[in-house]
Amino acid sequence: MPVVFVDPASTSQMCCGCDHVDKRDRVDQGLLICRACGVVAHADRNASHNIATRGATVWNAGRESRAPCHPVSVWPEEPTQQPVGRYLQARPFRARSS
Numbered sequence: 001m002p003v004v005f006v007d008p009a010s011t012s013q014m015c016c017g018c019d020h021v022d023k024r025d026r027v028d029q030g031l032l033i034c035r036a037c038g039v040v041a042h043a044d045r046n047a048s049h050n051i052a053t054r055g056a057t058v059w060n061a062g063r064e065s066r067a068p069c070h071p072v073s074v075w076p077e078e079p080t081q082q083p084v085g086r087y088l089q090a091r092p093f094r095a096r097s098s
Contacts, residue, residue, distance in 0.1 A: 004055045004062075011050040015039050 012032075014021045020036035027033050032043045
């Protein structure tokens with residue numbers, strides 16, 4: 001079984017129906033009533049649904065490749081070149097004055 005790490009912050013205060021976040025939605029320790037859409041849910045079940053949704057998002061994002069087709073050199077080949085984004089840009093050579 002694969003494991004995906006997600007940030008659990010605010011999952012117990014976020015509505016699983018409309019993603020509205022308000023700490024006042026937690027009426028008590030075990031009940032969440034959303035002030036935006038009216039969802040009534042057990043607080044732990046609501047939080048677990050939100051964590052599962054975040055996990056699915058992270059899992060799917062990891063499956064999409066964002067790597068460039070060709071590897072890009074990140075180290076300058078000459079001392080007068082500096083990496084700028086994905087490309088190398090030449091800079092003027094300045095001798096150190098002693």
